Amino acid sequence: MTNRVLNRAIAAVLFLGAELLYLATMAPTFSFWDCGEFIATARTLGVPHPPGAPLFLLLGRMFSMLPLPVDIGARVNLISTLASAGTVMLTYLIIVRLIALYRTTPRNEWDGAEAISAFGGAAIGALALAFSDSFWFNAVETEVYALSSLFTATVVWLILRWHEEYPEQGHERWLLLSAYMIGLSIGVHLLSLLAVFAIALVYYFRRFEVNLKTFSVLVLGSSTLFFLIYTLIIKGLPALLQLASWGGLILFLAILVYGVYYTQKHRMAMLNTVLMSVMLIVIGYGSYGLIYVRAQASPPINENNPSTPDAFFSYLNREQYGDMPLWPRRWSPEPTHQYYYSRYNNDLDYFLSYQLERMYLRYFGWQFIGRSDQREGAGVDWSVLWGIPFLVGFGGAVAHFRRQWKMGLVVTALFILTGAALVVYLNQTEPQPRERDYSYAGSFFAFALWIGIGVESLCRQLAVWLKTPGKRERLLLSVLTVTVLGLLVNGRMLQANYRVHDRSGNFVSWDWGWNILQSCQRDAILFTNGDNDTFPLWYLQEVEGIRTDVRVVNLSLANTGWYLQQLKNTSPRGARPVLFSLTNEELEAITYVPIDSASVELPSSAAARELERESREHGFRLPSVPLESIPWKIKPGLIYGGQGYLRPQDIAVYDIVLNNFADRPIYFALTVDPDGMMGLDRYLRLDGLVSKVVPLKSADPMSFVDPVRLSSNLLQVYQYRNLADSEVFLEETSLRLASNYSPLLIRLALDLADEPMKSISVPKPSGGGSRTLKRGELALEVLDTATRLLPPGRFGLNAELAGSAVALYSRLGEKQGASIYIAYLEKLVSRTTPARNPRLFYAMARAYRAAGRMDEAGRVIDSLGAALHEPRLRQEFEKMKE
Template identity: 25%
Template sequence: MPYPIVAAVVATMVLLGIYLSTAAPDLTFWDATELMAAAHTMGIPHPPGTPLWVLVGKLASMLFSSAAPPRAITLLSVWSAALTGGAAAYMAARWLGARGAVVAAVSAGTMLTVWNNATETEVYALSLLVSVLLLVTGEFAGRPDTDDHERRRARALMAFVCGLAVPLHLTVLVALPAAVAFAWRGPRPVWREVVAWVALAALGLSAIAVLPLFSAQNPTLDSGNPESWRALVSVLRREQYAVAGLWPRQAPLWLQLGNVFQWSDWQVAYGLHPFPTAHPVRTALTVLWAWLAVLGLRRLWRHDPRVGRAMLLLVLSASLGVALWLNMRAGPTFGVGLLPKGTPHEARERDYFFVLAFWGWGLLAGAGLSAIASALGRRLPAPVAMLPLALVVVPLLANRAVADRSREPVASLPRTYARLLLDAVPRRGVLFAGGDNDSFPLWYLQQVEDYRPDVTVITVPLLGAQWYRERLAAQQLLEVAAVARWPGQGAVLRSLVIHAEGARRAVRVSTLLERSDRLQLDPGGGWALQGLVYAPDRQLGAGQTGLDLPALRRQRSMVPMGALAPLPPGADPAAQTAQELLQCTQVLGPADSLLVSGCGGV
């Protein structure tokens, strides 16, 4: 068997074992549960809709049907990430030999962000695999031993893969500059080839046509309702999020780049200090991995300048280039004390946007370890010279504790929180939710597992989207006049309450929702805490907070004690928030400090 194939198989199996042992067995927070619901029901998740991912996710749900539904979709990420390592080893074996290629692939695959994306349901593991396949194709097209016929076919395949980026995820295109640098060899393309490239890219792009087909089936999850051309464009352009342009910058450029360096410092050994701030040992290992990447880049450049240029371009375009293009606000843990008070921050850490840069960095660091071993091999016995390769276990050992989603209470907390939140709502009730983490897990339970489908979940941050108001109007929860014309959030919230109460449907409000929004729902009345929700209480004065002690006792008895066990260091902040909200069931009286500090009371 050719040694590149051996390297690919070994790297895939090693990474597959790592990812399988640490993958989430059930639900996780943020977008994962929405994507699970979309894959199982052929629905449309939040813009840009990712229709190709939904199709592949549906195939994964059938292929891994012997596993529980959440695990089946997570296995798509597990296998995608493992195969990414295999593809990388296959490509790198020609530069580093089989042993060095496996080391490079494992180094890249255990960088923290790469590992995190491999163990939950998200689009980034599959998009990383397609990105690396684009690189592998470009590298093949640019080899000196590739004949012109094969070169033309490889370039055509690159064009097709680029077309797939839009229906899958645009992060695939971040790899395009490096892929072109890899492929820059041979005769210049003639115009017929260019026309063929355009046609093949259009063929890949045509996968977006399934979005209106999905929407026409009226799935419960139908974000954007893209049945018209205008609605389809709006979904693809993510217009509901008011995506920032290149200028003005949402944060100073130096701070945006500094944010990238902050996330870089988490990649090699975050488990040694699982906090956003720097730490001498962790940062020293980050610097070591950066130095190894420089050594690896030098070795690749000496092997073939084309390879060195392409890998350097990959890391730069996937890090600095992405930071310039995305124009993000400061991360939630970055810029504190440097920015004026009240400066908007991102809702969560966005390191996953830079996963290709971190993967490329890890690959180069592995090449650096191989370079050191090769240099020592010219002076020392082979067993001794191979010892530096053992350093590849540093990110594996240092990151495992924070990348492991299989441990309790992390493994079961999202399901526990979502079920208890649904159970806190009376039959046929209407729940006002505050965001992704008190909406998406509930949607999954309702749409995939048919658990409490009688509850209508209204996600308040989505009310500004016309398609969402159209859905609420169709459910007779909102007047038609408030659909096309936005009357303001307060008016929409009040209208929703009036319609719900007119239909004799109980209203409940998630404790995750901002208190200011809760007061807009019923400006003239008060709200009683029942645990994970507030209920309207008109015996209280306007804006006052009270306690429904019998309901609190019932909810308190339903919370498994394991759900409140200490979280491991470095756990997802969403898990910490969920535990804080579960603690709201432990409030004992109006003077309890927990009522104010974590449950939105006064």
């Protein structure tokens, strides 16, 4: 077998192996964050959040039409598995080419030791990328970053092909193909653009002598190239469309085509290549026509409605999110950000401590040193991977510069510009709503190249140190070195990361969306908070056709006029429009309004009658008489500089509730902050993952429940697939959101236990008919369900609720159930001290007392001592001591 055949065979095996790995660990449906939105917009060819990903949507639409898998989300997930496997293969091929460039022996003449060290090292580097934390995470869900990484790797591989063939005839085709790939990549994500500087360096080193003059030209030329693509093409063409409508755009394209024709006719090779490259980038960028065309059709998801040149220009330039200046670093109009900024001495301290260290170096450490755990804010732990991938990669970087500094500089440019330099450009605020490690996928890819080079260089260096001149000895040494490093690097990474990236069996996002929608009554209006309580609903409604009658009102988007106009004027899938008293012009111009507070009356006679009817049907007594009119005190949603303001979303909530409450049920998702409820938090009935606005004032926010409705939702309607299966790993977001179920079940059990001997009629667990039992019996059943489905040791639980569970189990005579929560509290107590967390120790004492373990309760009470400062708890504490 020749080296060429062996090289290709290894590349194919790596592709197939990576694809099988990703298929085995792929999410069986959509995941949280942007995944549901991307799949829904791909399936319907809608318009996702700016700046969109039209090429990704087209691919997603094609994959969504495959006959298998059954779940449409899983079909679109296949894009990421295939793209990631392709990136792994290309990473291997790139490392082999980089090694071949600094070796004196041609690739087809390598002996066994040289082939093993090169191919083996390249395979280890590629697998290090495949098994790395962020890359694997992106590989098994529907997101743009896997496909973006494939484009980055493709562009790097193409420029190395050009470097190899130059100056043979036809070498320009590789440059032209790389330009087209850059153009296409814009329709996925802009990160691939940063590879332009690495391309420019390769071109420079191949064509020109290195000196100060030519290097200055390189810096100017590469910056101009990036400016040409990003400013004149990506931003300039929409601006041209905005300013001169279609005439200006057609004129530009006509001039470009003529320039290509003219330079070809007159044999102006260099200029022709440049103009052809620009034209191919424009053609690739043309995928954005999908956004403009589909916006005209008003698809169900049509974010920003970029159906006019002005709106299209705003969409592509992400004007919805505002601009973040490069300096000052600590800049944001949001009061929350200002609070965090005050913790840093100056802009430099903020940049180094937060943006560079926490928002990049920490993520880099996750990949090649080790991640401490899967929670948000996790640190770097050297005991996980022992830092071996990092040390091998660092050695590879040093060896690369020593053996061929030019290509070392190329990889360095890719590594820095997609890493530390990107930190400067993004200027991310603190806090971020989620971890942002995926932003630096290109930097991690570049470092993986050095891991492969590090393995090959170590094989060579060991041969020199051990003085093994014979071919057989060198071959055995190469095999041994590659094998050992493969186990230490790839074997350990696979072992450490397989379980935490295995999403097979994780249906939390699908069930979360289902449970929210099914909690709502017919034709409901549901206010949601952000991505994770909105995008799952969009997926189920637009892809699966589930509960399309529910109108989802995202409060984050409700700060924009275009979204409110869509709520008012559209009826996706036949759902009823949302009534507004504001005109379209007023909605378009909606803005912040200074206000302290205001009082209005919300007519609620129809809702009061419905509430009384339901209480009679469900056989429970309302805590008070329903109100014919709700005295609604409007509270400002934002306090800034001592002045209260109604945000656009607050105005929207007020107007929607006022105009729709009379004939439509209105809900808030569980994740909506009380500040977003506009003073309605005392007029809510807790129905599960949603709370319904009702004409009944509660003593505490969301303290009123209908036990029949809530038990029906939690025990019969809701799905909790695989939550009780400890073999199914749940990533941080799934675990955090699924932990909301246990408090709901315990809250229901506490309500039922208030009158344990009273009978209650609830639907049968299997469906079909109802059953009558004592409320105390149902309380125990609910509590057992919470303990069985959501063990506190896995999902966590508020200490006070855990204490309540102990007290309730003890009242109902179930000591075994109480012991589970006591053990959980004991584990929490062992990690802290009374001075640090007095409320936890107080809950522990109450739990011991409820379980009849008075001696242990006394010891905890004594340990609290003066640590309990809160007056209310202090008073209760003194009573407990007595």
